[in-house]
Amino acid sequence: MKTRLLIVTMVLLFSGLFKAEAQTLESKYGLDSAKTILNASLYIEMVKQGNYKEALTGWRYVYKNAPAYQKSTYINGVKIMEGLYRATKNDKYIDTLMMVYDNRIKYFGKDRKYSTGWILGRKGGDLFQYREKDIPSVKEAYAMMKKSIEMQGLNAEAKVIANTMEASKVLVQNNQIEAEEVIDNYLLFMDMAKKQMDAETDPAKKDNINNARLNVEQIFFAAGVADCETLSNIFTSKFHANNNDLVLINKILRMLNRQECEDGALYAEVAERKYELDPNADAAHNLAKMFIKKKEFDKSKEYLVKSIELETDADIKADLHFKLATILLMQGKYSDAKSNALKAAKYRANWGQPYLLIGKAYAAYSKNYGSSPLEKQAVYWVAVDKFAKAKALDPDCSEEARELITTYSKYFPRKEEAFFEGIKEGDTYKVGDWINESTKARLTE
Structure with a gap:
């Protein structure tokens, strides 16, 4: 009796396993696995030949009937839709392209390397590329790409970052977003590029990151929100309303420093306020730059000396000593200029500028x-x-x-x-x- 019961149990167990496996095969290959495999092999060959029109029928069968079959269904789907759109300029292919990305997220969004965040970046980039004249589509694409960058972090693709910057330029020029949002994007992307550069050891990849950084800068300047007058108009009232907000103060100073706006009234107010709230090395350096721009060199020297005393980063310390040496050289204090130039050289190896300065002093x-x-x-x-x-x-x-x-x-x-x-x-x-x-x-x- 016990033996018969054991056999029955084993049969039921294995029948359950076989049924589960059959359901798995069915979900991957669809109801007709042979037809799925045949259509896939036919359309893939057409894609290789660039014959997207002939590839469409076989691809559509696999896409509809076996959506979990292969990730390549979606990779090739992008090629097919883009190829057909280029040939016909029919917007229906862009609509389908967006659905291809959505289904890739649904069935393969948990892919370790090409995750949902990565796919969103590609989807948003394509929508922006193909519908850049349509502002609602640009807004939609921009939101997708921002989400992608948020999800991917430092793994965000350079192309997605550049497209996001370009989309923000289009939107600000069409009064769809505020200029400050473009500035925030720029600061975020430049910070990301720096971190990526610091973490990367491959020279070729470093060059790619640097090229992406330069591309972001070029787009930002073309957006028309980067000149000193515009920055002052954007931030003066914000600063006056929130002059204890160090996050805002630091953002304003970063932008004004990048655009060399140190001689403006806003810079003076913000730099002095930062020094009152947080008299650190960076705050002293900001005031030194302001006085350099105003050609008040004795005051700039005072704040450079304070900044040097407070600074702990060797590379920044090198720059500070060099700036001080430059002012001392201009004032004819050659011995002191040499002393500071040598300190600059000590803090940064293989830097030639301090020795040029010493030679000029001699x-x-x-x-x-x-x-x-x-x-x-x-x-x-x-x-x-x-x-x-x-x-x-x-x-x-x-x-x-x-x-x-x-x-x-x-x-x-x-x-x-x-x-x-x-x-x-x-x-x-x-x-x-x-x-x-x-x-x-x-x-x-």
Whole structure:
């Protein structure tokens, strides 16, 4: 009796398993698996040949009767609909294209790499591309792409980001969104690009990210919301109504800094308010930039020194020391300029600009050094040494360094003058004072 009961139980169990498997096969292949496979193989061959019209019948059968059969149903569906639209300009194919994306989300939206967020980005991008003249469609596409970027985060495609920026430009120019929304998009996308660049190690991929960043900037500037007057009009009343809001204050300062609007009335108000609320390195730096723009260099130096004291990021510290060195050079404080330039170079390896600045400081001081013409001209030897060091360290400086080397080499001492001082070509020569550098004599005819 027990044996018979066990056999019956096993039969029922396996029949249940077989039924479940049959239902799974049915849901994937549809009611007629042979017909599904045949239609799929026929339409795929037509797609490969670019014959989208002939591919349509077989594809439609698979799409309607076996929607969970293959992800390629939807990949090829996009190709077919786009191909037919290009050939006919019939809007019905764009409507179908949107349904293709919707069904891909329904049946394959949980794909690990090409998830719902990714698919939404492609759907929105295609809707924007094919209906960019239709403002309601642009608004719909824009919402899709914004959702895609929110879902994908740093994995959002560069093309989707660029399309979203372009759509926001179209919408703001048609009074469908506020200028501030375009600014928020721009700041978000630039932050994303920076994070992507920092995380990426492949040089080719870094170039792609940088190209996308440049594309976003170009679109943003073309949107017409980036000039100083427009930014002031957008943010002045907002700031006056919320002058304790550090999030708003930081956003305003970022935009004004990017557009070099440091000499405007709004910048002064916002920068000073930030320093009152949060007197950190960034706040001091903002005030320094404002005073630089106003050519109030003593005040700018004061805030640069404060910013340097408070700053912990080595790369930013390098920039601050270099700005301070530049002001000191302009004021003829050559020794202090050199000191800050060397600190800038210490905080950022292989940076040539500080050495160009030191060379310029040496050259500018030459008229004050020594008593004889040769002593004054000898200072150009150490100046050129610094230009050469900048050129060797930093390819970005090479062109300017070459020009400076050519310019100041013309002022080297002449052989005749050096002869009377007992100096020969190649001799070691010490330039004293605050310069305190040894060099090799180089003489002209």
